[in-house]
Amino acid sequence: MSDLVAKYAALQSLVREIAEETSDAYDDETVVQLAITHETAVRQLQSAGNRRILEVSDRDAHRAVGCVTVTEFLQTKLRVTQPKKRLKEVQALEPMHAMTGEKLPPVCPHTARELAAGSIGPDHVHAVLDVMAKIPTAIEPEHRALAEQTLAEFATALTPKEIAAAGVRILAHLDPDGRLTDDRDRARNRKLSLGCQDSQLMSKLTATLDPITRALFDVVLAKWAAPGMNNPDDDQSPRGDGSEISSDVLREAADRDCRSQSQRNHDALKALLDAAVNGGLLGRSHRGLPPQIIVSITDAQLREHAGVARTATGSDLPISNVVKLAATAQTHLAVFSDVTNEPLFFGRSRRLASQAQRLMAFARYKGCSKDDCPTPFAHTEMHHAEQDWADGGLTDSPHLAPACGPHNRAVGTEPHQWTTEKITDGPDKGRYGWRRNTDPPHALRANQLHRIDELLERYRNPPDAVPALSRRFDITWPRVHLHPAA
Template identity: 50%
Template sequence: MFMAFDKPPTTTLSPPPDARSAAVQSDSVDDLVAAYGELDAVLDRIAELSADRCTDVEVVALAKANEVAGRRIASLGHRRLMDVSDRDAWRLTGAATMRMFVANHLGVPDVKRRLDHAAALSETYTITGLQQPPELSATADALAEGAIAPEHVSVILDITNRIPASVEIDDHVAAEVALAEHARTLSPSALRQVGVRLLAHLDPDGELTDDHDRARQRSMTLSRQDAQLMSKLTATLDPVTRAMLDVVLAKWAAPGMNNPDDPNSPSGSIDDADPDSEVIKDAAQRDSRSQGQRNHDALNALLKCVLEGGALGGSHRGLPPQLIISITETQLRESAGLGVTATGADLPWRDVVELAAKADPHLAVFADHTEEVLYFGRARRTASRAQRMALFARDRGCTAPDCDQPAMHSEAHHLIDWAEGGRTDIDDLGVACPKHNRAAGPRRDQWTTRLDRATGRVTWTPPATSEPTNGPPEPRINNRHHPDRVLVCTRRPKPG
């Protein structure tokens, strides 16, 4: 049920010109543009009006009407997204992918949900131009009427994705129709309960679920850090992965093992020490951690073992696959603040100090240079490890506007395209994720990148096609990896 928007598959291609011609004749472009202008004017009119003189019955009716209108607009929005996706029109905005267009140019907070909804609720075309109904036709109709909310759509998508692949197609369609009908009268939480019962009815003994269904549902998601710099790890494991994890936790999360609060706690697997020794027994008696905390500490110890054992190889995108941390001279002097890793994680100063005690340090000095060669001109195309380390220290992550990809997931980008005579010199390079690296270049629909030597920041100028009526596009910089600079720019001066 997932459709890739960056490169639409053949089943979601736009119809050929002759198949589109009838639609173009019946739907005037001017009428569509004018209709959206009228909608904007109506919204302005509604915003100016007050409901102070309405009765209680009337304000309830107005609230319902507003909700229905919002849902219908959401349905129309899916059609507009499909228009942009089918034509690859997002390229005109300078976005590297459809997802980036939706996130950065439309400001949609949950991009995956919006695109999943558009893919499941929109009509598609085969390669021959034959129109196909929406994958969830009944759900699409209900949303178009304003009878259900986007939250209902999410529940229906989740339930239908969990229907075993071996279930007959007629039963699959009937289940979607039934869920869409229930959604008209139930809340999303109540609809989910109905969906769970429906799944149990379709596969009461669990015999229809096969390896294909399990593989389709496997996942592991790491959330962003919260205000306390903590992250949530959420996973749906297939049976084999679960069985292997059970073995690992039994060895590494045993009571008394890998306890960071106990300096005498044995590290590694319990098999590395004598299970009957007094050291493990005493450590287990002192261990007041919950099972969840022991599992966490076991994962921490296991990751240290992998990183220090060299199991990740010698390089990842030009950087060593190790814990690489960047701090500023001010933080070093004041012993405060947050360190930033090459993968984009923030570390409290105390953890930075503890890690630095065992680290192989690299010092980046921007006023001068070390003896490592940071200028290659046209002698080589790829950046050296020394250059990658220097780029991480300067840029921290992808320099494209609003991009949050860290340096470990990015590449060394030639600010002037290599094919156009770009040089592999440190001041002619910048950090860019793979998608934005391809989005910059000499073509009219690509971004232009330069280094502002006064500030040491990489600037990205949008393609001329993105702002055709507002004059030449202005260069932009990305401050997402430098929140300290944002605070300096927005901090109000103290009253004199």
């Protein structure tokens, strides 16, 4: 049997040797060829890596390293930045097992062959997959296979952008009149993605809308994004749909409006979301929290009007925006300390945490308490971290910690499961940490992903050089909650 472990060890050793070498002694033609050979090898390894990922998934081997899902394994152990995109690549290029157990050929065999040969890269692969996803389901399988073969051949010579352009021609050839595309195809391709915040805390929204959604959005924009409507730079601008505003007022507001159409579209969407959040459309509660903007900041940030606040849904807000939200809301303060009127200790009288307890947990953790889990607080459950409810655990604030659904269910006594315990010293003292059920046990680990600002402050000011953490405020728009620091 081939010793795959030894071969990978030899590969790592060889990679280190190659990295230490220079091409100074070679002529230009050889230097160019070395670069081509290197890139080809990287692509071939990507193909082999897909096979390794599939093997981990087929055997549920990710549980051996403490990962609840394959996606978590890609994120935390392989450090793949877009795990869902990588899994899509694996599913299209690798032989998968059918429900009955037999192994099926790859969905895109020619694209898989070219990646394995190193003649195309991951960007080419996803350009091909994007085109294939748009082919109507009514197209005959042999025509679909021919389209994939053609795209794979194009990919060896074209850029990903050019592959997309070629895909348009192929789709036009397969369905020239657009009569084969049906509601199933449109439903399959609908999507809306909200990108990560950039250095300016701005986010990119991309969407593929089905016909009805597009028609509805057009109606909204026709009214809410009309010139003069919902202009954040104009205090006299009509808000909402402007149905009760006189034509003279709207015309004057339109004359003052210097926004582009795309900016008006943005402001219309913002006004629409504001109406939904503060108009009661979202109901009274979501996972025990009010469906409103909830942030946690310090009194120093309030004094200095500087810094960034983290919301319960995982977004970042400049403090200036937080102050603006609080100033325009019906502000209410509730002190979470000994004088609070809401009970924070329920013992065995109830299993589910109260809203006050969830707000306290948000201020303390900001998100899932499992180390390396990126799930924001609004998508977590309250985990009985000291002792499970079924085993007699108490629904008291000191015994609760937020955990996403998969990690909450991963706690147990089995070797592949996790244990949660309260950390008794260090900067995370008082928070719950996680460790796998191993022998000997690993150290408790707290989640730092949601408290980057605290980490930065810790590095700037060592613990022995700073006073105790200041009191922390929880602001819920339109209500503001104040409590002592965690």
